[in-house]
Amino acid sequence: MTDSKTSETETADLEQFRTETRAWLEANCPPEMRKPVTSDADVFWGGRNAKFSSEPQRIWFERMRDKGWTVPDWPEEYGGGGLSAAEHKVLRSEIAKMGARPPLSSFGIWMLGPALLKYGTEAQKQEHLPKIAAGLIRWCQGYSEPNAGSDLASLQTRAESDGDDFVITGQKIWTSYANYADWIFCLVRTDPTAKKHDGISFILFDMTSKGVTTKPILLISGYSPFCETFFDNVRVPKSHVVGQINRGWDVAKYLLQHERAMISGMGERGVGRPLGQIAADSVGTDGQGRLDDCMLRAEIASFDVDEAALAACAERALDLAKAGQAHPAFSSAMKYYGTELNKRRYEILMSAGGVDALEWESERSKQGARPRAWLRTKANSIEGGTSEVMLGIVAKRILDLPGA
Amino acid sequence: MALVLTEEQSMLRDSARGLISDTAPVSHLRHLRDSKDPTGFSKELWHSFAEIGFAGLLVPEEFGGSGLGFMEVGVVMEEIGRTLMPSPFLATSVVATSALNRGGNAAQKSEYLPKISNGSLLATLAIDEGTKHRPLQTNLQAVRAGNGFKLSGAKALVVDGHVADLFIVAARTAGSAGERDGLTLFLVNSKAKGVAIERTIMVDAHNAARIELANVEVNADSVLGEVDQAASLLDGVLDIGRGAVAAEMVGLSEEVFNRTVEYLKSRKQFGKLIGEFQALQHRAAELYIDIEITRAATMKALQALDADVTKAASAIAVAKARAGTTATRAVQEGVQMHGGMGMTDQFDIGFFMKRARVCEELFGDANYHTEQLAQARGY
Numbered sequence: 001m002t003d004s005k006t007s008e009t010e011t012a013d014l015e016q017f018r019t020e021t022r023a024w025l026e027a028n029c030p031p032e033m034r035k036p037v038t039s040d041a042d043v044f045w046g047g048r049n050a051k052f053s054s055e056p057q058r059i060w061f062e063r064m065r066d067k068g069w070t071v072p073d074w075p076e077e078y079g080g081g082g083l084s085a086a087e088h089k090v091l092r093s094e095i096a097k098m099g100a101r102p103p104l105s106s107f108g109i110w111m112l113g114p115a116l117l118k119y120g121t122e123a124q125k126q127e128h129l130p131k132i133a134a135g136l137i138r139w140c141q142g143y144s145e146p147n148a149g150s151d152l153a154s155l156q157t158r159a160e161s162d163g164d165d166f167v168i169t170g171q172k173i174w175t176s177y178a179n180y181a182d183w184i185f186c187l188v189r190t191d192p193t194a195k196k197h198d199g200i201s202f203i204l205f206d207m208t209s210k211g212v213t214t215k216p217i218l219l220i221s222g223y224s225p226f227c228e229t230f231f232d233n234v235r236v237p238k239s240h241v242v243g244q245i246n247r248g249w250d251v252a253k254y255l256l257q258h259e260r261a262m263i264s265g266m267g268e269r270g271v272g273r274p275l276g277q278i279a280a281d282s283v284g285t286d287g288q289g290r291l292d293d294c295m296l297r298a299e300i301a302s303f304d305v306d307e308a309a310l311a312a313c314a315e316r317a318l319d320l321a322k323a324g325q326a327h328p329a330f331s332s333a334m335k336y337y338g339t340e341l342n343k344r345r346y347e348i349l350m351s352a353g354g355v356d357a358l359e360w361e362s363e364r365s366k367q368g369a370r371p372r373a374w375l376r377t378k379a380n381s382i383e384g385g386t387s388e389v390m391l392g393i394v395a396k397r398i399l400d401l402p403g404a
Numbered sequence: 405m406a407l408v409l410t411e412e413q414s415m416l417r418d419s420a421r422g423l424i425s426d427t428a429p430v431s432h433l434r435h436l437r438d439s440k441d442p443t444g445f446s447k448e449l450w451h452s453f454a455e456i457g458f459a460g461l462l463v464p465e466e467f468g469g470s471g472l473g474f475m476e477v478g479v480v481m482e483e484i485g486r487t488l489m490p491s492p493f494l495a496t497s498v499v500a501t502s503a504l505n506r507g508g509n510a511a512q513k514s515e516y517l518p519k520i521s522n523g524s525l526l527a528t529l530a531i532d533e534g535t536k537h538r539p540l541q542t543n544l545q546a547v548r549a550g551n552g553f554k555l556s557g558a559k560a561l562v563v564d565g566h567v568a569d570l571f572i573v574a575a576r577t578a579g580s581a582g583e584r585d586g587l588t589l590f591l592v593n594s595k596a597k598g599v600a601i602e603r604t605i606m607v608d609a610h611n612a613a614r615i616e617l618a619n620v621e622v623n624a625d626s627v628l629g630e631v632d633q634a635a636s637l638l639d640g641v642l643d644i645g646r647g648a649v650a651a652e653m654v655g656l657s658e659e660v661f662n663r664t665v666e667y668l669k670s671r672k673q674f675g676k677l678i679g680e681f682q683a684l685q686h687r688a689a690e691l692y693i694d695i696e697i698t699r700a701a702t703m704k705a706l707q708a709l710d711a712d713v714t715k716a717a718s719a720i721a722v723a724k725a726r727a728g729t730t731a732t733r734a735v736q737e738g739v740q741m742h743g744g745m746g747m748t749d750q751f752d753i754g755f756f757m758k759r760a761r762v763c764e765e766l767f768g769d770a771n772y773h774t775e776q777l778a779q780a781r782g783y
């Protein structure tokens with residue numbers, strides 16, 4: 001209780017910040033940007049060849065960028081908003097209340113940025129972070145290889161030392177948006193003789209470098225957002241290594257924590273309205289206003305319980321991190337639950353949608369927005385580490401069960 | 405508010421844990437059960453609870469209590485859940501106290517609250533009549549007689565019913581079973597003429613009773629809150645009880661889980677520790693995640709109660725529903741992963757399984773609360 005005075009002023013400041021934030025968002029977020037994202041065109045990814053799909057999308061992005069709110073909690077000197085953890089929490093909750101879309105989606109924001117903030121040199125931070133914040137450079141992630149998926153550390157792409165450069169040769173796979181990305185953050189083997197985790201480096205390079213080619217892969221959703229990526233003697237300065245040479249696994253793991261946290265929250269913004277109401281529109285209700293399919297209703301209600309509980313846990317995870325009490329592997333727990341729950345959400349949506357949700361190519365279905373989204377969620381429990389791998393991490397790192 | 409314990413709350417937890425694990429480990433409950441203890445809890449322990457301020461945790465300071473909140477209730481309940489300590493804390497200090505705090509007039513508060521706080525009065529809520537928790541189905545009749553009422557009917561699952569001094573009885577002064585209007589809460593002395601009490605030995609060896617009221621006369625001063633209008637008072641009081649039981653279930657689940665993980669690390673089969681089997685590792689990991697999520701939902705609900713009891717209903721429904729399913733899973737997995745050991749009475753796991761089953765029924769099971777949430781969300 002000794003700090004009750006300061007905490008009172010803090011609370012008052014935070015309340016003022018909330019009021020101002022709400023007013024600013026109210027005044028600056030175009031109404032079109034307060035609707036749930038339903039297709040890829042609704043997402044702005046930035047990059048050298050970026051195009052806005054609408055004028056409101058452009059306005060919303062530019063206003064948020066100018067305030068540093070594409071990356072609200074990064075330091076201002078790197079293009080961020082400089083918000084404290086508590087202010088960031090307020091901003092997120094106000095954005096959620098309004099249902100505002102993210103102004104910019106980016107692997108730079110979710111994954112590379114946090115890793116650079118922790119492991120990058122000052123020069124690397126100044127070079128890359130402001131461009132990420134301003135959506136100028138679009139990044140992709142070169143982790144997986146044909147024979148290194150869950151067993152990521154067995155990757156074989158080699159980087160051979162040649163003076164001040166590395167010369168990189170090998171193949172990556174499942175590289176999301178490699179064909180649209182400007183730069184790649186990539187794991188390469190710099191010491192083939194070392195133990196598997198000890199010879200890996202984390203390196204950055206331009207996708208237009210000589211020797212880089214990409215080939216899209218078609219997915220079950222009918223889209224091809226990811227690629228096979230080939231490196232044929234790609235020359236990259238050694239100064240592009242983040243962290244120490246051969247210690248890239250530390251950077252990779254830290255980045256994965258952020259990736260997992262991000263993926264676990266993918267369902268968080270939901271589908272605009274409560275599932276029960278979406279379902280009521282299509283299956284109808286009985287005399288007492290209850291969904292006209294009692295088993296579906298029960299399924300939705302139990303989903304709602306779990307979703308609300310997960311939201312509380314996500315909030316607590318942030319609070320624990322802020323209080324320095326978080327377990328570093330907890331993002332694996334959240335990733336597991338969040339992605340399994342998101343799959344459940346879309347199974348329910350498909351079931352509620354019935355025949356309508358099966359239409360693949362029609363005006364009425366917005367070119368099959370729902371079934372495509374449903375199919376996309378099936379990747380949630382694979383990308384960024386599979387559910388099985390997440391459970392393995394929890395078992396070994398958190399519960400300390402034997403046999404690592 | 406952050407969903408982590410404050411420094412004061414952590415200190416409270418530490419002192420509760422010290423006291424409870426030292427004086428009332430699971431063997432304490434086992435002893436009470438095996439000796440068919442007539443009181444069903446330790447009076448001595450209850451006095452130490454009173455001395456350190458737990459009995460009057462929710463009692464305002466002006467009535468001699470600690471004047472703390474529901475997060476603190478959760479902290480203590482969780483520790484109770486870890487050792488399954490039988491104690492009047494839930495019935496008297498949480499539920500009955502909240503009913504008096506929220507519905508009592510000045511005279512009622514000053515008569516009962518100081519006695520609750522010093523540990524000399526035990527009180528309990530008597531709600532359920534049927535097999536499941538359905539508060540609006542209350543049918544116990546209260547008919548006006550002179551300046552008071554006459555109560556007739558029966559109640560089941562009255563926690564601590566055979567040791568309580570005071571019953572807080574939900575009765576129907578108007579309307580019929582199922583309606584919100586017409587409910588009234590009465591303060592009834594357990595020694596009053598016409599009160600019959602049957603101690604029901606329960607599966608979990610905790611105290612409960614059935615009570616029957618046959619023309620029990622109470623005067624107008626015994627009405628808690630407003631005549632016919634008790635539904636919303638009752639909603640709040642029950643939600644407080646639900647939040648507390650959810651916290652007990654979190655403690656119970658975590659304790660069973662910790663014991664199970666320890667077992668996985670020590671039991672060998674096929675020349676390996678069974679914890680090396682991935683099939684078991686993954687189940688343990690899932691259970692851990694379930695418990696963490698349930699803990700967060702329960703903290704969220706207790707905070708919601710602290711902020712405004714009347715607006716906490718949805719958060720409580722989520723917490724009680726989650727706590728029920730998670731505790732059920734935790735005890736089932738606990739027994740299963742202990743193999744034959746888990747089935748023996750000599751081993752403690754079974755006690756947790758039995759208590760979880762009772763906690764699940766208390767104040768509404770997971771289905772009940774899931775249904776409440778669906779209704780609140782309008783589908």
Ligand SMILES: Cc1cc2nc3c(=O)[nH]c(=O)nc-3n(C[C@H](O)[C@H](O)[C@H](O)COP(=O)(O)OP(=O)(O)OC[C@H]3O[C@@H](n4cnc5c(N)ncnc54)[C@H](O)[C@@H]3O)c2cc1C
Nearest residue numbers: 141142143144149150174175176379382383384385386388
């Ligand atoms: C939509 C999507 C986007 C992606 N984007 C990228 C990207 O941008 N960049 C990138 O580098 N990668 C990306 N990935 C790749 C992703 O990280 C891998 O697919 C993932 O790590 C799994 O590897 P794998 O596909 O080789 O499966 P495998 O490792 O072959 O797994 C096959 C099955 O075996 C199970 N399994 C494997 N090991 C174990 C174990 N130890 N215990 C129990 N079960 C196990 C797995 O859980 C899985 O069920 C993306 C994947 C998807 C689906």
